[in-house]
Amino acid sequence: xxxxxxxxxxxxxxxxxxxxxxxxxxxxxxxxxxxxxxxxxxxxxxxxxxxxxxxxxxxxxxxxxxxxxxxxxxxxxxxxxxxxxxxxxxxxxxxxxxxxxxxxxxxxxxxxxxxxxxxxxxxxxxxxxxxxxxxxxxxxxxxxxxxxxxxxxxxxxxxxxxxxxxxxxxxxxxxxxxxxxxxxxxxxxxxxxxxxxxxxxxxxxxxxxxxxxxxxxxxxxxxxxxxxxxxxxxxxxxxxxxxxxxxxxxxxxxxxxxxxxxxxxxxxxxxxxxxxxxxxxxxxxxxxxxxxxxxxxxxxxxxxxxxxxxxxxxxxxxxxxxxxxxxxxxxxxxxxxxxxxxxxxxxxxxxxxxxxxxxxxxxxxxxxxxxxxxxxxxxxxxxxxxxxxxxxxxxxxxxxxxxxxxxxxxxxxxxxxxxxxxxxxxxxxxxxxxxxxxxxxxxxxxxxxxxxxxxxxxxxxxxxxxxxxxxxxxxxxxxxxxxxxxxxxxxxxxxxxxxxxxxxxxxxxxxxxxxxxxxxxxxxxxxxxxxxxxxxxxxxxxxxxxxxxxxxxxxxxxxxxxxxxxxxxxxxxxxxxxxxxxxxxxxxxxxxxxxxxxxxxxxxxxxxxxxxxxxxxxxxxxxxxxxxxxxxxxxxxxxxxxxxxxxxxxxxxxxxxxxxxxxxxxxxxxxxxxxxxxxxxxxxxxxxxxxxxxxxxxxxxxxxxxxxxxxxxxxxxxxxxxxxxxxxxxxxxxxxxxxxxxxxxxxxxxxxxxxxxxxxxxxxxxxxxxxxxxxxxxxxxxxxxxxxxxxxxxxxxxxxxxxxxxxxxxxxxxxxxxxxxxxxxxxxxxxxx
Amino acid sequence: xxxxxxxxxxxxxxxxxxxxxxxxxxxxxxxxxxxxxxxxxxxxxxxxxxxxxxxxxxxxxxxxxxxxxxxxxxxxxxxxxxxxxxxxxxxxxxxxxxxxxxxxxxxxxxxxxxxxx
Numbered sequence: 008x009x010x011x012x013x014x015x016x017x018x019x020x021x022x023x024x025x026x027x028x029x030x031x032x033x034x035x036x037x038x039x040x041x042x043x044x045x046x047x048x049x050x051x052x053x054x055x056x057x058x059x060x061x062x063x064x065x066x067x068x069x070x071x072x073x074x075x076x077x078x079x080x081x082x083x084x085x086x087x088x089x090x091x092x093x094x095x096x097x098x099x100x101x102x103x104x105x106x107x108x109x110x111x112x113x114x115x116x117x118x119x120x121x122x123x124x125x126x127x128x129x130x131x132x133x134x135x136x137x138x139x140x141x142x143x144x145x146x147x148x149x150x151x152x153x154x155x156x157x158x159x160x161x162x163x164x165x166x167x168x169x170x171x172x173x174x175x176x177x178x179x180x181x182x183x184x185x186x187x188x189x190x191x192x193x194x195x196x197x198x199x200x201x202x203x204x205x206x207x208x209x210x211x212x213x214x215x216x217x218x219x220x221x222x223x224x225x226x227x228x229x230x231x232x233x234x235x236x237x238x239x240x241x242x243x244x245x246x247x248x249x250x251x252x253x254x255x256x257x258x259x260x261x262x263x264x265x266x267x268x269x270x271x272x273x274x275x276x277x278x279x280x281x282x283x284x285x286x287x288x289x290x291x292x293x294x295x296x297x298x299x300x301x302x303x304x305x306x307x308x309x310x311x312x313x314x315x316x317x318x319x320x321x322x323x324x325x326x327x328x329x330x331x332x333x334x335x336x337x338x339x340x341x342x343x344x345x346x347x348x349x350x351x352x353x354x355x356x357x358x359x360x361x362x363x364x365x366x367x368x369x370x371x372x373x374x375x376x377x378x379x380x381x382x383x384x385x386x387x388x389x390x391x392x393x394x395x396x397x398x399x400x401x402x403x404x405x406x407x408x409x410x411x412x413x414x415x416x417x418x419x420x421x422x423x424x425x426x427x428x429x430x431x432x433x434x435x436x437x438x439x440x441x442x443x444x445x446x447x448x449x450x451x452x453x454x455x456x457x458x459x460x461x462x463x464x465x466x467x468x469x470x471x472x473x474x475x476x477x478x479x480x481x482x483x484x485x486x487x488x489x490x491x492x493x494x495x496x497x498x499x500x501x502x503x504x505x506x507x508x509x510x511x512x513x514x515x516x517x518x519x520x521x522x523x524x525x526x527x528x529x530x531x532x533x534x535x536x537x538x539x540x541x542x543x544x545x546x547x548x549x550x551x552x553x554x555x556x557x558x559x560x561x562x563x564x565x566x567x568x569x570x571x572x573x574x575x576x577x578x579x580x581x582x583x584x585x586x587x588x589x590x591x592x593x594x595x596x597x598x599x600x601x602x603x604x605x606x607x608x609x610x611x612x613x614x615x616x617x618x619x620x621x622x623x624x625x626x627x628x629x630x631x632x633x634x635x636x637x638x639x640x641x642x643x644x645x646x647x648x649x650x651x652x653x654x655x656x657x658x659x660x661x662x663x664x665x666x667x668x669x670x671x672x673x674x675x676x677x678x679x680x681x682x683x684x685x686x687x688x689x690x691x692x693x694x695x696x697x698x699x700x701x702x703x704x705x706x707x708x709x710x711x712x713x714x715x716x717x718x719x720x721x722x723x724x725x726x727x728x729x730x731x732x733x734x735x736x737x738x739x740x741x742x743x744x745x746x747x748x749x750x751x752x753x754x755x756x757x758x759x760x761x762x763x764x765x766x767x768x769x770x771x772x773x774x775x776x777x778x779x780x781x782x783x784x785x786x787x788x789x790x791x792x793x794x795x796x797x798x799x800x801x802x803x804x805x806x807x808x809x810x811x812x813x814x815x816x817x818x819x820x821x822x823x824x825x826x827x828x829x830x831x832x833x834x835x836x837x838x839x840x
Numbered sequence: 841x842x843x844x845x846x847x848x849x850x851x852x853x854x855x856x857x858x859x860x861x862x863x864x865x866x867x868x869x870x871x872x873x874x875x876x877x878x879x880x881x882x883x884x885x886x887x888x889x890x891x892x893x894x895x896x897x898x899x900x901x902x903x904x905x906x907x908x909x910x911x912x913x914x915x916x917x918x919x920x921x922x923x924x925x926x927x928x929x930x931x932x933x934x935x936x937x938x939x940x941x942x943x944x945x946x947x948x949x950x951x952x953x954x955x956x957x
Binding site: 040041042051053054056058061062065066068069070245246250251253254255258259276278279280281429430431432433434435436437438451453455456457459482516518526527528581583734737 | 848850862865866869870878881882885904905906907908910911912913914915916918924925927930932936937938939940941942943944946948949950
C-alpha cells in the first residue's frame with residue numbers, strides 16, 4: 008500500500024521544526040512545552056537523563072561536556088562528541104536522531120510519523136546527505152527523502168504565490184537565521200528547481216546582532232553613566248562582578264531589536280535589577296535608549312558581508328543583479344527592516360518577503376512531502392502493546408509535600424527502552440530516562456492543585472509502548488487532616504444594576520484548602536451620607552457561585568452605616584475587602600474604606616449561623632417578585648409544566664411570607680434558621696427551574712452579538728479590530744460551555760464593545776446620535792453652549808465631516824445632566840457593586 | 841495518545857502582566873512611598889478573577905527538569921542552582937484545581953554558593 012509522506016522537517020543548525028501537509032494546506036506543529044514552533048537543536052545528557060531542546064540549551068554553554076549543539080555542521084565527518092556523563096561518545100547522526108525523535112512528539116494528534124522529507128543545506132555533499140538520511144532512519148522513519156533548504160523555501164513561496172510564474176527565471180534565497188547565514192542561487196533547469204551555487208557563514212545570525220547591541224551601544228552608555236574599571240570584561244567573565252548583567256542585557260537587546268522593527272527608538276529599562284551600582288557604589292540611571300540608526304550602524308558591516316557573498320555568487324556565475332527575479336528572504340533575522348532595505352539597496356533588486364521567514368523551509372518541505380509517495384509496510388503502527396512488560400506503580404495520590412517520589416517496579420526485558428514523565432501544566436519534563444527494573448522520579452507538586460502527569464514508556468525510536476499505565480495524578484494539599492477542604496463555594500453578594508438584582512462574586516472556590524485568604528475591591532453603589540441610616544452590606548454566602556444569593560446559605564453580614572463613617576462616602580469609592588477563613592472555617596471579613604481611611608472588621612464563627620430576620624423578610628419579598636415574573640414568562644412561552652411547578656413553589660413562598668412576617672427581630676428560637684432553610688430551598692427550586700433558560704438566553708445573545716460583530720468587523724473593521732475579534736473568538740471554548748451565564752455575558756460584553764467601537768465611526772450612527780441630542784437639547788445644562796454646538800453639528804452633517812461630528816456629539820453628551828444620563832434608578836440590596 | 845496543544849493568550853494580556861510584574865519589582869527595589877502596591881494588587885486581583893496569575897520564581901531552586909522557566913546560567917557552577925534574576929515571570933491560566941502555563945518565565949540562575957557570595 009502506498010501513502011503520501013506528508014511530513015516535512017527543517018533539521019536546522021540552531022532550531023528545528025516539523026510540519027504536515029493535509030488537504031492542500033500545511034500545519035506547522037507547536038512545541039508542546041514551548042509555545043513556539045521551533046525546537047532548539049541541542050541534546051543534553053545530565054543526571055541519567057536525555058533532554059532535547061530548551062532544557063538542554065540552558066546547560067549548553069556551561070556544561071559542554073554533557074550537552075551537544077551545532078552538531079549539524081559535523082554531519083558526515085568522523086568526529087564524535089564525547090559525553091562525559093555517559094562516558095561514551097555520540098556521533099552527529101545519533102544526536103540528530105534525538106532531535107528528530109523529539110520532533111515526532113510535536114504531532115499533537117498522536118499520529119505516527121512513518122516517513123518524512125528532511126531538509127539539508129545546499130552545501131551538504133553526498134556523505135553529509137547520507138548521514139542525515141541515516142539519522143532519519145535511526146529516529147524510526149521507514150522512509151526519508153532529502154530536500155535542499157533553498158529549494159524548500161522556494162517551494163513554500165511557489166505554493167503561496169501560485170500566480171507568480173517562475174519559469175525561465177532565477178533568484179537568490181537569502182537565509183539569515185539565529186546563528187547561521189546561507190545564501191543560494193536557485194534556478195529552474197528543465198522544469199526542475201535546482202541550486203546552482205551557494206555561500207554561507209556558520210557563525211553569523213540574529214544572536215550576533217544582540218551581542219553587538221550590548222557591546223557597542225549599551226555597555227559604552229552604562230560606562231558613561233558610572234565609574235567602572237572594565238565593565239565589558241566583568242560582564243563577560245564567568246566570575247565577573249557584572250556577569251549576570253550580560254545575560255539580562257542580551258535578553259533586553261533582543262526585545263529592543265524586535266521593537267526597532269516598527270519604531271524609531273526603543274527603551275531598555277533595567278529598573279527592576281537590584282543593586283545596579285557602579286564600582287564606587289553609586290546608583291546609575293536605568294533607562295537606556297537605542298535608536299534605530301544606532302542599531303543599523305552596528306550591524307551594517309555584518310549585513311554588508313552577506314551582500315558581498317551574494318555578489319561573489321553572481322560574479323562566479325557571470326550574472327548581473329538584474330538577471331535575478333528577486334531575493335527571497337528566509338530566517339528570523341530577515342524580519343529586520345534594515346536587513347531588507349540594505350540588501351535591496353546594495354543588490355538593486357527587490358527583496359521578496361511574502362513567506363514566513365521562520366517556518367518557510369519546513370512548510371516547503373511539507374508541500375514536497377505532500378506530493379511524495381512511500382510504500383507502507385502493513386497497517387499504520389499504533390501504540391505497541393508489550394505484554395512482556397509488567398508494570399506496577401507505587402506513589403501517594405495525596406500529598407502535603409512540595410515534591411512526591413513516584414516509584415515503579417518493572418518486570419520483563421527493559422533493554423533499549425526509556426520512560427518519560429511530564430506535567431500536563433507544562434512545568435516539568437523528566438527527559439528520556441533508561442527503563443530499569445526499578446524506577447524512581449521526584450515529581451514537583453503545585454500547591455493546592457491536582458497535579459496531572461503523563462507517563463510514557465518509549466522504544467529507541469520514541470514509539471510509545473503501551474503497558475496499561477499512562478497517567479499519574481497527585482492531589483497536593485487535599486484530603487489531609489492538616490489542611491481541611493472547603494465543602495462549598497464562598498461568595499460575596501453584590502448588586503447587579505443590569506438585572507436589577509444581586510449577583511455572586513466567588514471569593515473562595517469549593518475544595519480550596521483551608522486556611523485561605525482572599526481580597527476583593529468593590530465600589531460603593533450609592534453615596535452614603537455621614538450620619539444617615541443608609542448602609543452598605545457586605546454579605547457572604549455559602550453555596551454554588553453560579554446560583555443566586557437567595558439559594559445559598561448566609562454566613563455573615565458586615566453592615567456599615569452612615570452613622571459609623573467619618574465623612575460622606577461618595578458613589579464609586581473603592582472598598583478593599585479582605586476575607587480570611589481559618590481551618591475551623593471561622594471567616595474574618597475586613598473592609599477598608601478608601602474614602603475615609605476607616606477599617607471595619609468582623610469574625611463569623613463557623614459553628615454559629617447568622618440570620619438577620621429583617622433581611623430574611625426582604626429576601627422573601629424579593630423572591631416573590633422574581634417567582635411571579637418567572638411564572639408570567641413561562642406562561643407566555645407556553646411552558647405550562649414549568650409554570651405549574653413554579654406555582655407550587657409560589658404556594659410555599661406565600662406561607663413563608665406569613666411566617667417570616669410574624670418573626671420578631673429578637674426571636675430567640677431556631678425559627679429563623681428553619682425559615683432561612685425554607686427560603687433557600689424555594690430559591691433553589693426557582694433557580695433550577697429557570698437555570699437552563701438563563702444559560703440558553705446568554706448563549707443565544709452571545710451568538711447573535713457574535714454574528715452582528717463579525718459582520719460589522721468584516722464590513723467596516725480595520726486590521727486591529729479584525730485581530731481583536733480573532734482573539735475574542737479564540738477564547739470562545741473557555742466560556743461557551745460554562746454553566747455560569749455571567750461568564751458567557753462577559754464575552755458578549757467584549758464583543759459588544761468592539762461592535763460599538765466600529766459603530767461609533769459610522770456616519771448613520773453619528774447622525775442618529777446627533778439628532779437624539781438635538782431633541783433633548785432643552786434639558787441640557789448650558790443652553791448657550793448647547794446651541795452653539797448644535798449649530799456647528801448641523802454644518803458638520805451637511806459637509807459630512809464625521810470625525811468632527813463625533814467630537815461635537817461627545818461635547819454635547821457632557822452637557823446632558825446626570826439625571827438624563829443615568830440609567831433607571833435601581834433598587835440596591837447591598838449597596839456595593 | 842494525543843497531547844493537549846498549548847493555550848494561547850492574547851499578546852496584550854501578557855504584555856500588561858509582565859509590566860505589572862516589573863512595576864511590582866521596581867517598588868520592591870526602589871521603595872513605595874505612594875502605596876502604589878495597593879493598585880498593583882488590585883490589578884492582579886482583576887486578572888486572577890479572569891483566571892490569570894503571575895508566579896514569581898525569584899529565589900526558587902532550578903534544575904534541568906523544570907520546563908516552566910527558560911534559564912540562563914551565570915557563574916561557573918551548574919549544580920544547586922537558584923533563580924537570582926527574573927526577566928519575565930511565569931504566567932498561568934487557572935481552571936479550578938488544575939492550571940496550564942501560558943508564559944514561561946525568563947530567568948537568570950546561579951549556583952547557591954556563588955549567589956550567596
